[in-house]
Amino acid sequence: GNSVTQMEGPVTxxxxxxxxxxxxxTATGYPSxxxxxxxxxxxxxxxxxxxxxxxxxxxxxxxxTYRKETTSFHLEKGSxxxxxxxxxxxxxxxxGTYKYIFGTGTRLKVLA
Amino acid sequence: xxxxxxxxxxxxxEKRQSVAFWCNPISGHATLYWYQQILGQGPKxxxxxxxxxxxxDSQLPKDRFSAERLKGVDSTLKIQPAKxxxxxxYLCASxxxxxxxxxxxxxxxxxxxxxxx
Numbered sequence: 001g002n003s004v005t006q007m008e009g010p011v012t013x014x015x016x017x018x019x020x021x022x023x024x025x026t027a028t029g030y031p032s033x034x035x036x037x038x039x040x041x042x043x044x045x046x047x048x049x050x051x052x053x054x055x056x057x058x059x060x061x062x063x064x065t066y067r068k069e070t071t072s073f074h075l076e077k078g079s080x081x082x083x084x085x086x087x088x089x090x091x092x093x094x095x096g097t098y099k100y101i102f103g104t105g106t107r108l109k110v111l112a
Numbered sequence: 113x114x115x116x117x118x119x120x121x122x123x124x125x126e127k128r129q130s131v132a133f134w135c136n137p138i139s140g141h142a143t144l145y146w147y148q149q150i151l152g153q154g155p156k157x158x159x160x161x162x163x164x165x166x167x168x169d170s171q172l173p174k175d176r177f178s179a180e181r182l183k184g185v186d187s188t189l190k191i192q193p194a195k196x197x198x199x200x201x202y203l204c205a206s207x208x209x210x211x212x213x214x215x216x217x218x219x220x221x222x223x224x225x226x227x228x229x
Contacts, residue, residue: 004154034218036218042222043203043220043221043222043223044155044203044205044220045220046217046218049217089154089155091218093218097160097167097168098143098160098167098207099157099160099167099168100145100157100205100218101157102147102154102155102156103154104152104153104154105152105153105154
């Protein structure tokens, strides 16, 4: 079946540190891959996406590359800020039925 | 443009009571989703509509949960009778759908938080 596995949190970093949040997936066909973010007290919102193998999604300094050979979509940022503190969800959208499946989320806390 | 609207934002009920949540998606969005998000977990799909037809309800506990999307616009999710384990945030989301979805973005409402005592 289709599933998403992401690293457990919480992840605590100092400001300006490098961030990696791992995400791997299992899917049939050719899924699209997403990272959603949930800031404290807010709803989920799209952070970035990639629709085919080797695509790189990027937004707000975050990047993730769709790696079909390793079935991964790891989220990275070179220098985190306190304002990046949030819960990050990796997700896939199945081809055909457009069903979105989410990982369990990784809480990031950035300390000043 | 207006976002996905949900109500109520908060609801507290006793177990075995019933509750209903309402969702109005972004205008023109053909696909509507209901997710259940239990504290500390990721959103779990309950039901997916394409216009007013059900695409996937395989994880909807049909003995107690029901959902409808009349006229292919807004939707209602009902729980009857509620159990303690139904305490969660119920998220509604919408997207353009199969016919014209170029970005693939899913737009979420702020959610309805249910507490079952």
